Amino acid sequence: MTTDKTSKLVEIKNLDLTFNQGRSNAVHALENISFDIYEGEVFGLVGESGSGKTTLGRTILKLYQASGGQILFDGQDVTKLKGRALSDFRKDSQMIFQDPHASLNSRMKVEDIIAEGIDIHHLAKSKADRDAQVLHLLDLVGLNKDHASRYPHEFSGGQRQRIGIARALAVDPKFIIADEPISALDVSVQAQVVNLMKDLQKKHSLTYLFIAHDLSMVKYISDRIGVMHWGKLLEIGPADAVYNHPLHPYTKSLLSAIPVPDPEAERQRQAITYNPSRESDGQERSMVEVGDGHFVLATPVEAEEYRKDQK
Numbered sequence: 001m002t003t004d005k006t007s008k009l010v011e012i013k014n015l016d017l018t019f020n021q022g023r024s025n026a027v028h029a030l031e032n033i034s035f036d037i038y039e040g041e042v043f044g045l046v047g048e049s050g051s052g053k054t055t056l057g058r059t060i061l062k063l064y065q066a067s068g069g070q071i072l073f074d075g076q077d078v079t080k081l082k083g084r085a086l087s088d089f090r091k092d093s094q095m096i097f098q099d100p101h102a103s104l105n106s107r108m109k110v111e112d113i114i115a116e117g118i119d120i121h122h123l124a125k126s127k128a129d130r131d132a133q134v135l136h137l138l139d140l141v142g143l144n145k146d147h148a149s150r151y152p153h154e155f156s157g158g159q160r161q162r163i164g165i166a167r168a169l170a171v172d173p174k175f176i177i178a179d180e181p182i183s184a185l186d187v188s189v190q191a192q193v194v195n196l197m198k199d200l201q202k203k204h205s206l207t208y209l210f211i212a213h214d215l216s217m218v219k220y221i222s223d224r225i226g227v228m229h230w231g232k233l234l235e236i237g238p239a240d241a242v243y244n245h246p247l248h249p250y251t252k253s254l255l256s257a258i259p260v261p262d263p264e265a266e267r268q269r270q271a272i273t274y275n276p277s278r279e280s281d282g283q284e285r286s287m288v289e290v291g292d293g294h295f296v297l298a299t300p301v302e303a304e305e306y307r308k309d310q311k
């Protein structure tokens with residue numbers, strides 16, 4: 001995978017979001033999140049359920065309003081987009097959802113689901129052009145023309161996710177947020193869908209934010225990985241570094257939960273329990289670069305410990 005480290009497609013600066021602000025049920029879902037996603041990069045975002053991954057994705061796409069901070073897309077402040085610029089942003093950034101069953105309108109034919117964005121953004125010159133685009137998209141995702149006139153319930157989970165991918169690709173986007181795109185699929189088809197997404201990313205020079213809780217699959221598709229917990233980014237680094245030399249105890253704990261295929265290694269695998277007390281001790285922490293491009297949320301003292309740990 002080639003990553004152009006000079007060109008930032010998405011810049012997230014000190015992003016904050018509190019749901020139900022000022023009420024007793026307030027949730028601080030995003031806390032001072034800063035990171036960039038480079039053009040052509042796959043950025044994997046991992047963390048357990050409730051850590052804020054979906055909220056972060058939806059906030060980047062302007063589906064939720066941030067309480068503070070800034071999001072730049074192609075250098076433009078997302079919160080300030082209006083009119084034509086907003087419409088372009090809506091076309092350039094697409095989402096693939098976790099549950100392909102719930103996210104596809106069951107009363108629409110596949111061709112109309114796939115062509116939704118083409119219609120909204122007036123990207124077809126004629127009905128024949130629209131049909132041709134749909135056929136091309138079906139082919140791209142490994143489906144065929146006979147599938148165009150069918151309904152979502154006639155497909156398997158993996159095929160439905162392929163329809164969701166074709167729908168996202170239909171408008172020729174730059175950026176795709178895939179929110180746990182394989183979590184709802186049978187293990188046997190998960191790798192096929194990830195491989196397809198990887199191929200398409202290369203072919204179409206796409207940039208992905210790939211959200212998942214399973215680090216093993218994320219490692220396979222991502223250039224860099226960010227680890228989230230309780231609304232905070234705890235660690236960011238090259239995929240290999242985060243996977244092979246995790247720094248933050250939370251990342252270590254996440255990794256230790258992954259089963260290993262080798263039975264002997266699996267027998268010896270010890271799950272590490274994470275003690276989150278350091279996250280609520282009131283100490284000020286910032287992202288510190290401990291290794292090459294490998295950052296961890298730490299106090300100066302902890303940063304030293306992480307540096308030693310790395311050696």
Ligand SMILES: Nc1ncnc2c1ncn2[C@@H]1O[C@H](COP(=O)(O)OP(=O)(O)OP(=O)(O)O)[C@@H](O)[C@H]1O
Pocket residue numbers: 019020027029047048049050051052053054055056213
């Ligand atoms: N619309 C909302 N209103 C209020 N609270 C919300 C809303 N959406 C999410 N939350 C809360 O924000 C926190 C982060 O949720 P989020 O769905 O972003 O986590 P997640 O990491 O994507 O989890 P999952 O893997 O289960 O989707 C949770 O505590 C959740 O209950």
